[in-house]
Amino acid sequence: MTQNWPTNHWYVAGWDFEIDRDPLARTICGQPVMLYRRFDRSIVAMRDACPHRMLPLSMGIKEGDNIRCRYHGLLLDSQGQGIEMPLKRDPIARTACVQTYPVVERHRFAWIWIGDAQKADPALIPDFWPCSDPAWTFDGGYYRIACDYRLGIDNLMDLTHETHVHAGSIGQPELMETPMETTSAGDQVFVTRWMPNIDAPPFWRNALRQPGPVDRWQICQFIPPSSVIIDVGVAPAGAGATVEHHDQGVRGFVIDALTPESPTTSHYFWGMARNFDINDAGFTARFKTQQGGVFREDTAILEAQQASIERNPDLHLRSYNIDSGGTRARLVIDRLIKAQAAADV
């Protein structure tokens, strides 16, 4: 199966809370990787295969910041360099080395660069500013999904699915009645739904803590190669909120980073950043549970869709108007894959 992602990009490898002193094994863009923290809290990302007989190093034993393979005891430092092979004091150990990957911790995530390490510029990390801005609070979770990561992007760039997939949770018929606009800016794609002067749904009414009509928005933003953040919120009608500027009320960003594991499986890092009640830890925990339940409704659909795609190889996906955001995002991804292939030859 062909690779369906561009490699010279930053991908989320894990949440800050997932990576600790003990190794975490995770296959990222087809590469088995082991992640752990040094004593100084910096993160190590190393190929998860011993250079001797390829036992996963994530099964190994930490010795300070080093890792000792559990099979024959080869000791590697956190740069992936062999230090010793204890039983025979084999000098070959010093020539052993394992690939390591550039990794940067930012906006609560560890970002990894699987491609050409020379090109790993931290300035290219997607700007998830609401996840680390002190005026906001952010939390979320992780699901592994048995689907092509692009199906997840399609889903997140398509707001119409809420009515049916989330009928029992966040779906509301009114959402279907508001037109959406799909636009592009460089390699980013936006799907905007602006709902002026409406009655706020219960969640946003509670967040705003005042009665009266509101302007409500949902703005999906695709950030290459595989993130979607959705700007959501309400402002009192007449307060002057516009598509460009809408900080008059309460606002959140639904954060979604999808990282390919294989062509048909992916890692889904999800969460919500918000600028209201930011010190209410109970609210944060309750919302995370609720959001996790809503996103489980999506992952069930996506996994069934992937399985159906594999059972029907003679058919292909069709795009209707509602798919314009995902379609444009896929065009960007295709272009990035082709551009990289051209640059690599």
Ligand code: FES
């Ligand atoms: S497989 Fe790791 S030391 Fe032999």
Ligand SMILES: [Fe+2]
């Ligand atoms: Fe959904």
